[in-house]
Amino acid sequence: MKVDQKGHTITIKDTQGDFTSFLDKVSQSNPSFETHNIILDLSHNNSITLADLKLVLPLAKLYKKSKKSFVVVVEGIDFNAVPEQLTVVPSVLEAHDIIEMEEIERDLGF
Template sequence: MKVDQKGHTVTIKNTQGDFNSFLENVTQQYKTFEKQNIIIDLLADSNLTDKDLKLFLPLAKQHKKAKKSFVIVVDDFDFNAVSDKLTVVPSLLEAHDIIEMEEIERDLGF
């Protein structure tokens, strides 16, 4: 697991190749990242299913309640198959754009 922090956003990348252990590590270390916006970078994982991504739902809900953004980046995926409670995008640039838009919305009180 590789963690990059830029400003108020932390990007967590799966470098292990094992999705389940990555999910477990992110869950265990969540307290470390809870005060920042989180980007989960799964671009290296090519065989993910919508069920795999839905495993992030409890963390995403908890994070959004804390008024922070939680975005998952997955390439080559059916984005309509994922719950509307998860924010899933195809690139890191889009993830940063989403976080910026959500920050503006929170600043405006939405």
């Protein structure tokens, strides 16, 4: 697991390729990340399925409730099949763009 912080955003990258253990580590580290927007970078793991992404939903809901952004980066998945409560994009650049837009919306009171 590789963690990079840039401003109010933390990018957590899966370096092991084992999604279950990665998700456990992220969940255990959650209190130290609470005050930041999160990008979960799974782009190097080609075995991520829709069922795997659904395991991230409770974590995503927790961040949305605390008015922080939670974006998952995954390539090669049917984005239309992803649950509405989960923000999934194909690149880290798009993840940063989404977080920037959500920050503006929160500042405007939406």
